[in-house]
Amino acid sequence: MIPLPLARIAEITSGALAGMADPRAVVRGPVVIDSRAVEPGSLFVAIKGERVDGHDFAAQAIADGAVAVLASKPVEVPAIIVGDTVAALAALATAVCADLPETTVIGITGSAGKTTTKDLLARLTARIGPTVAPAESFNNEIGHPLTVLKADEGTRYLVLELSARYMGDIKHLTRVAPPKIGVVLNVGSAHLGVFGGKEAIAKAKGELVEALTSGGVAVLNADDPLVAAMAERTEARVTWYGRAESAAVRAEDVTVDARGRAAFTLRTPSGAAPVRLRLYGEHAVQNALAAAAAAYELGLPVATIAEELSEAEPRSRWRMEVTDRQDGVTVINDAYNANPESMRAAFGTLDTLAGGRRRFAVIAALRELGEESATLNEELGRLAGSAGLAGLFVVGPDAEPVLAGARAVAQDGASGVPGGGDPGPDGANSPQEDQEDQEGGAAAAATVHITHVADAAAAGAELSGLLAPGDVVLVKGPRAAGLERVAAALLEGDRQ
Numbered sequence: 176m177i178p179l180p181l182a183r184i185a186e187i188t189s190g191a192l193a194g195m196a197d198p199r200a201v202v203r204g205p206v207v208i209d210s211r212a213v214e215p216g217s218l219f220v221a222i223k224g225e226r227v228d229g230h231d232f233a234a235q236a237i238a239d240g241a242v243a244v245l246a247s248k249p250v251e252v253p254a255i256i257v258g259d260t261v262a263a264l265a266a267l268a269t270a271v272c273a274d275l276p277e278t279t280v281i282g283i284t285g286s287a288g289k290t291t292t293k294d295l296l297a298r299l300t301a302r303i304g305p306t307v308a309p310a311e312s313f314n315n316e317i318g319h320p321l322t323v324l325k326a327d328e329g330t331r332y333l334v335l336e337l338s339a340r341y342m343g344d345i346k347h348l349t350r351v352a353p354p355k356i357g358v359v360l361n362v363g364s365a366h367l368g369v370f371g372g373k374e375a376i377a378k379a380k381g382e383l384v385e386a387l388t389s390g391g392v393a394v395l396n397a398d399d400p401l402v403a404a405m406a407e408r409t410e411a412r413v414t415w416y417g418r419a420e421s422a423a424v425r426a427e428d429v430t431v432d433a434r435g436r437a438a439f440t441l442r443t444p445s446g447a448a449p450v451r452l453r454l455y456g457e458h459a460v461q462n463a464l465a466a467a468a469a470a471y472e473l474g475l476p477v478a479t480i481a482e483e484l485s486e487a488e489p490r491s492r493w494r495m496e497v498t499d500r501q502d503g504v505t506v507i508n509d510a511y512n513a514n515p516e517s518m519r520a521a522f523g524t525l526d527t528l529a530g531g532r533r534r535f536a537v538i539a540a541l542r543e544l545g546e547e548s549a550t551l552n553e554e555l556g557r558l559a560g561s562a563g564l565a566g567l568f569v570v571g572p573d574a575e576p577v578l579a580g581a582r583a584v585a586q587d588g589a590s591g592v593p594g595g596g597d598p599g600p601d602g603a604n605s606p607q608e609d610q611e612d613q614e615g616g617a618a619a620a621a622t623v624h625i626t627h628v629a630d631a632a633a634a635g636a637e638l639s640g641l642l643a644p645g646d647v648v649l650v651k652g653p654r655a656a657g658l659e660r661v662a663a664a665l666l667e668g669d670r671q
């Protein structure tokens with residue numbers, strides 16, 4: 176970050192120096208909230224969380240080289256005392272960002288694909304200037320300002336992910352770092368429970384384009400009606416991307432290979448170039464187009480955009496990570512998070528990637544869907560139940576609607592294990608196991624083994640015993656379900 180003396184930080188945050196803090200001592204960064212990430216020159220921000228209170232680590236942070244602690248109570252070491260450390264963090268990031276006139280801020284929001292698009296765009300902007308982008312999914316009132324604070328005078332592009340849990344969240348983040356370009360990906364059902372409806376989600380996401388000035392650019396998805404409607408809500412020029420022919424930046428001739436990776440012709444107003452993605456899933460096309468449209472606005476040649484998009488590997492963990500075990504079992508780890516749309520996308524990829532191979536899925540009930548929860552989870556069950564699985568494992572609490580949906584379709588469907596394998600020894604089933612051996616019928620989409628398991632460890636253990644060479648496993652659930660542990664268990668000792 177820009178070097179700042181403690182006196183200046185106190186002024187920006189309306190804080191008071193305490194614990195013999197030297198007003199001339201200079202913070203050079205990084206600004207961190209995890210004491211384990213402290214480096215000499217750091218500012219340690221003490222945040223009181225649900226389980227841990229950062230203030231308990233103040234002394235450790237100073238011992239490890241932090242210049243001071245930003246705290247909401249005295250901590251017996253050099254500190255700046257403020258009323259609310261999260262608000263102070265935002266104030267600091269706002270001031271730092273305002274001091275960086277040479278830095279172009281690009282904000283990305285949407286229900287699904289923010290991190291993927293952020294990673295792609297950061298790769299593109301890195302071709303034309305030093306770029307700062309968040310690690311992982313830093314997109315809330317803490318992660319976002321922490322990322323902004325990584326920027327310094329040399330930074331030319333700041334690529335930020337903005338998430339909304341409540342109305343006004345995105346507006347707040349755009350005040351911290353006013354974007355020049357705002358990218359809106361899609362409006363789905365994530366956090367439906369908090370917002371109470373898709374229109375409300377669209378309203379919240381639209382705060383990004385409302386924050387743009389007339390000199391800015393709104394990069395909008397022409398294929399999503401709720402995003403398209405946001406064009407009315409911005410003073411900025413609009414650049415459309417999507418599959419629609421009306422989109423300025425669009426994908427033509429999209430094909431998907433046997434591994435589920437898409438290729439297409441990237442068309443822009445200044446030319447076209449072929450793209451062959453290494454990312455899995457057809458939905459990645461949308462994210463690639465969004466990144467391409469923003470990069471196009473920044474002046475990158477279409478050939479460069481196409482080249483970078485084609486070279487990009489997944490950067491952030493647990494999003495469509497496809498691994499082939501030595502024994503020929505393929506594991507699709509998409510356990511980072513889930514909502515109805517990304518579940519659909521993931522099962523679509525499983526379908527393409529598995530082809531005629533035997534398929535399994537480990538999922539968990541979707542959360543934060545409010546009144547729609549039972550309906551949407553039953554829909555998820557139906558989706559899974561008709562995905563041609565040999566076995567479906569539903570992990571953890573609130574699984575009933577998912578199980579019911581899956582059973583309903585499996586009962587409607589036919590018998591047989593796709594790929595011809597035996598899903599496993601009947602005698603080894605857990606008490607909760609509900610085996611659905613179906614009789615007759617013609618559809619290929621019957622789930623023969625529907626199992627409810629208590630947790631990720633149990634799912635990993637049970638499934639490991641069933642897998643045979645050639646099988647494909649999809650692992651996907653909401654963040655809180657921690658299903659990456661299932662993927663880890665399946666891949667243990669099998670890294671190539």
Ligand SMILES: Nc1ncnc2c1ncn2[C@@H]1O[C@H](COP(=O)(O)OP(=O)(O)OP(=O)(O)O)[C@@H](O)[C@H]1O
Nearest residue numbers: 286287288289290291312458461509512516517520
């Ligand atoms: N355009 C898309 N449509 C549907 N699903 C998508 C899309 N892009 C990504 N996904 C899926 O959504 C999940 C999350 O992807 P990603 O981390 O890029 O999104 P995000 O918006 O950053 O999520 P979060 O809000 O959790 O930070 C992954 O399972 C990914 O495969």
Ligand SMILES: [Mg+2]
Nearest residue numbers: 289290312336
């Ligand atoms: Mg994210």
